[in-house]
Amino acid sequence: MKKFGFIGLGIMGHAMASNLIKAGLDVTVWNRNLDKCTDLVASGAHQGKSPKQVAETCDITFTIVSDPTAALAICEGPEGILAGIGEGRSYIDMSTVDDETSQTISAAITKAGGRFLEAPVSGTKKPAEDGTLIILAAGDKSLYDDALPAFEIMGKMSPYLGEIGQGAKMKLVVNMMMGGMLSIFSEGMSLGLKANLDGQQILDIVAAGAMTNPMFNVKGPMLLNENYTTSFPLKHMQKDMRLAIDLGDKLNLTLPTATTTNESFKQARKAGYADEDIAAIYKTVK
Incomplete structure (x- = not known):
């Protein structure tokens, strides 16, 4: 059974992670404010210790944070995603950022041996709760194929848009x-x-x-x-x-x-x- 990580439990991320847990997937969660993990852990999720630990123990790690600065910050540093990613592990950033930020993250993840997909979502709180988001994926096609079952839990439509930046x-x-x-x-x-x-x-x-x-x-x-x-x-x-x-x-x-x-x-x-x-x-x- 694949192990999934989910980082960033704001309005959108909390609902998206919750749907993955309800579907019976093996999910590890992390958020800067650990209190946002409490009810998800009570529902069956594992508590992650850091972005690094989530990335190094999960097959596919999802992140959704507020902006390009936050998206880069979650990757960097000794406890960041990059420190935990490696061969056989994958990273999917669902944050809304510019194409240059996606390309920067993609290059770093690939250099570290991982696979990368950008997958920003169209939709707000209610679609996130209902699992009816539109997921705009671009990047590594093999990762897209592997992630599609999880996308189908979180969204109603998950088009593959091609190379990094297009999503x-x-x-x-x-x-x-x-x-x-x-x-x-x-x-x-x-x-x-x-x-x-x-x-x-x-x-x-x-x-x-x-x-x-x-x-x-x-x-x-x-x-x-x-x-x-x-x-x-x-x-x-x-x-x-x-x-x-x-x-x-x-x-x-x-x-x-x-x-x-x-x-x-x-x-x-x-x-x-x-x-x-x-x-x-x-x-x-x-």
């Missing part, structure tokens, strides 16, 4: 679109309410037409109820918008709408909404 780019494109949609949705809802339209009727009309989509169906009631319980932290969306714009710069592509949207999310961060849900961008509009 990271796909995730940034998807999140850039999502951020832009949420920004204009917030402006539209704000305009409608200021114009004395009924908020629920706006949502019903949008849901009945060509613009209907799951995000508006979920975020709309959050705006009307002023409920910003975090499913996807706003600070992470702003990070993704910035990375998407950086990618555009590298490709000599102007992204004016994304740039404007990024400024809106930056304004929301400055206003103190960084740890609230992405829907809290509405508070800077209304």
Whole structure:
């Protein structure tokens, strides 16, 4: 039986690791805040001592952390992933990072004798809990094939996208679109309410037409109820918008709408909404 490691037990990682454990897989967990491991260990997981120890005792180790800096940090140092990886062991980074960060990690893991796959996920807290994420995998095809049974537990779709960097780019494109949609949705809802339209009727009309989509169906009631319980932290969306714009710069592509949207999310961060849900961008509009 393959042994799996899971590092990074935030909103997404905790739910993803939990689904692997519920499916009966042999899972070792680790998080900087060890308290986040407690209920998973009670459910049958093993407690890891460090990223190094997880990587050296598991066949495949998954990680999902907040940003490129955290993704690099979890790999480096005497107790990092790189110190524990080696021949016959594999590493899958599910964090949302830029393609250069993925390539850097891939080169280091490969040099150490391991296999590497980037596999950022599209989806928020509820899809993570339900096992319906979209997993955007790229890199070592043999590792993709070996990891597919675990991907199928965590997600509903796991396309293989080719060489390292393609998964990271796909995730940034998807999140850039999502951020832009949420920004204009917030402006539209704000305009409608200021114009004395009924908020629920706006949502019903949008849901009945060509613009209907799951995000508006979920975020709309959050705006009307002023409920910003975090499913996807706003600070992470702003990070993704910035990375998407950086990618555009590298490709000599102007992204004016994304740039404007990024400024809106930056304004929301400055206003103190960084740890609230992405829907809290509405508070800077209304």
